[in-house]
Amino acid sequence: MPVPEKNRSFTQLIEFEIEPGQQPALVAALSRQTERLAQHHSGFLSASIQASDDGRRVLNYLQWQTREAGEAAFQGFESGEQDFWQLIRTHQAKTVTFGSFQVLHSLELSHDQALHCNLVG
Template sequence: MPQRTASAPPDIRRADSTAAHVAQWYVPDRQAGVEALKTAAEQWRATPWPAGILSFSAYLSTGFDTALTYVQTADAGAHRAFTAGLSGLAGAATVQYALHRAIVLDPGAPAPASFVVASFDVDGPDPQQRVVASIAGALEQAPAGAHPGMISANFHLSADGSRVLNYAEWTTDEAHVAFLDGATRAATLRATHDTPGVRPIGFKRFHLLHGLTA
């Protein structure tokens, strides 16, 4: 299947996506991260996609220490078969997730420029769902305008029941930095720590460097 370069980030909530495959790699500095993601994107661009692969996105953390790839598929098996022939970050082992719940706070916002990925280690499917419900509740119960710049929060559950990932879209890095000192952030932290069987791994801010869509 031919693919095209996308200037915008992926449509995280697209209806035909049934799985998201996420890889995170440590990189020593900005140059190494840029080069690793460029090489990965070139491999994905040069190799015809099988049916079932929908998008490939590559991000570098604002601290220049983590490269992340996010692949959407309509067929998880197609991803495994395709990446078996790729090398480096392009074919890196991934954690398979499915989008479980999305909260869109500003549907009229421009395309996001900052992406915050927060991860949680959990003890199975029940804590997965409970921590998402708790954090989502804290966001939805916050007063209007309590977190300006947050466009959406997209909660993913890993297929093996061991992880939760929140892919949040923001207008700017600065908007997220301001959020960290606010009441809503404190409420989400309480929700996380009050949920048994959940251990926060942390978060990082990312910028999109490459995007491809089917």
């Protein structure tokens, strides 16, 4: 069954493969860039930056209210103060994988430890 467009959120996943010595600087740079995106683009919902234990991968997860909001923010990411392509070169990324996803189901744990299921549709 199709999910109504108005109820869908949009997620961007960007995975970096790097040399372990580059991980702390890349995480810091992505943190700064993600904060700028969140402050300057409407439709921002959440973000996380995750680092692998072996130091070789970093995952940047960004969630937006709509696909349009995410795509507009990414255009800003490409041409911002430290553009995205410069970020890749500076931190010597071996590979960068992009993924875009519509969120159809999510779970949340509330402050009172209750589990909330959000089925979109």
